[in-house]
Amino acid sequence: MDDPIPTITFPDGTEVPALGQGTWGMGEDAGHANQEIASLKAGLDLGMTMIDTAEMYGDGGAEEIVGQAIKGRRDETFIVSKVYPWNASRTGTITACENSLERLGTDRIDLYLLHWRGNYPLAETVEAFETLKASGKIRAWGVSNFDTDDMEELFSVPGGRNVAANQVLYNLARRGIEYDLLPWCQSRNIPIMAYSPIEQGRILHHPELIRIAKANQATPAQLALAFLLERDGVFVIPKTANIERARENRDAISLDITDEDWDALDAAFPPPAKKTPLEML
Numbered sequence: 469m470d471d472p473i474p475t476i477t478f479p480d481g482t483e484v485p486a487l488g489q490g491t492w493g494m495g496e497d498a499g500h501a502n503q504e505i506a507s508l509k510a511g512l513d514l515g516m517t518m519i520d521t522a523e524m525y526g527d528g529g530a531e532e533i534v535g536q537a538i539k540g541r542r543d544e545t546f547i548v549s550k551v552y553p554w555n556a557s558r559t560g561t562i563t564a565c566e567n568s569l570e571r572l573g574t575d576r577i578d579l580y581l582l583h584w585r586g587n588y589p590l591a592e593t594v595e596a597f598e599t600l601k602a603s604g605k606i607r608a609w610g611v612s613n614f615d616t617d618d619m620e621e622l623f624s625v626p627g628g629r630n631v632a633a634n635q636v637l638y639n640l641a642r643r644g645i646e647y648d649l650l651p652w653c654q655s656r657n658i659p660i661m662a663y664s665p666i667e668q669g670r671i672l673h674h675p676e677l678i679r680i681a682k683a684n685q686a687t688p689a690q691l692a693l694a695f696l697l698e699r700d701g702v703f704v705i706p707k708t709a710n711i712e713r714a715r716e717n718r719d720a721i722s723l724d725i726t727d728e729d730w731d732a733l734d735a736a737f738p739p740p741a742k743k744t745p746l747e748m749l
């Protein structure tokens with residue numbers, strides 16, 4: 469029997485499992501579609517019901533893959549999608565969302581994010597998000613790639629405090645947010661969504677990560693995910709198009725790492741000692 473995935477509660481009270489699934493790179497090649505759909509479905513079967521996508525991924529192709537994967541089981545899923553900054557005007561946001569809904573084959577997006585900051589005033593995008601919320605096309609809205617000063621600015625615009633999440637680059641090799649952004653969000657009950665949680669595979673060859681994982685009968689990917697799952701209010705959204713890896717990632721929940729090993733991991737991947745600007749991929 470699998471250990472249940474711990475849940476995180478959004479500001480509106482919605483509870484969602486902390487370990488979800490990413491989709492960047494999906495929907496780009498029709499020859500991979502079946503495998504991508506099968507992997508997302510396997511992830512859903514394992515309880516990873518939050519699926520993160522964007523109009524950007526595969527030029528809408530990833531949203532279509534998600535639409536296929538959730539067919540007939542929409543109510544058990546929590547769908548996150550994102551609007552391009554250059555679409556995030558008062559009217560452009562609405563159109564972009566309607567196009568995403570069409571590709572996803574659903575009537576609502578659970579969490580709709582501004583993918584990164586662009587030239588439209590935040591107040592305008594927030595107004596569009598609130599309009600979408602009022603019409604039921606989205607349940608909640610949030611942001612992505614927002615550093616602490618961006619969040620503070622967002623809080624200063626009308627409705628800006630309704631932000632439900634901030635999705636940012638966060639993994640063992642990119643711990644900068646622990647200095648200020650993570651505590652800022654935690655103290656306001658705004659969940660962080662950690663993207664590229666295994667640094668797109670690049671950290672998996674790190675000798676200390678391999679050593680500590682082995683000592684805990686785990687894989688490096690599982691240890692990297694477990695590190696993030698330890699933090700309060702942090703969703704983790706690894707992407708895989710491989711059923712075996714979906715299972716492997718799911719099993720990161722069951723790791724029981726000793727304090728000594730967490731300390732060794734901190735020594736290999738030190739936490740930030742000062743403010744560093746938020747990085748993005």
Ligand SMILES: NC(=O)c1ccc[n+]([C@@H]2O[C@H](COP(=O)([O-])OP(=O)(O)OC[C@H]3O[C@@H](n4cnc5c(N)ncnc54)[C@H](OP(=O)(O)O)[C@@H]3O)[C@@H](O)[C@H]2O)c1
Nearest residue numbers: 490491492520612663664665666667668689706707708709
């Ligand atoms: N908001 C933003 O600006 C932003 C930016 C980047 C990402 N994201 C979101 O976050 C999600 C995750 O980030 P990401 O896709 O950049 O990187 P990631 O999840 O850190 O890594 C994905 C890569 O790792 C491989 N992989 C997955 N599980 C593995 C395992 N257990 N062992 C070995 N390799 C494994 C995958 O290959 P296979 O598929 O072949 O398994 C894929 O190549 C994205 O898919 C996207 O939804 C958001």
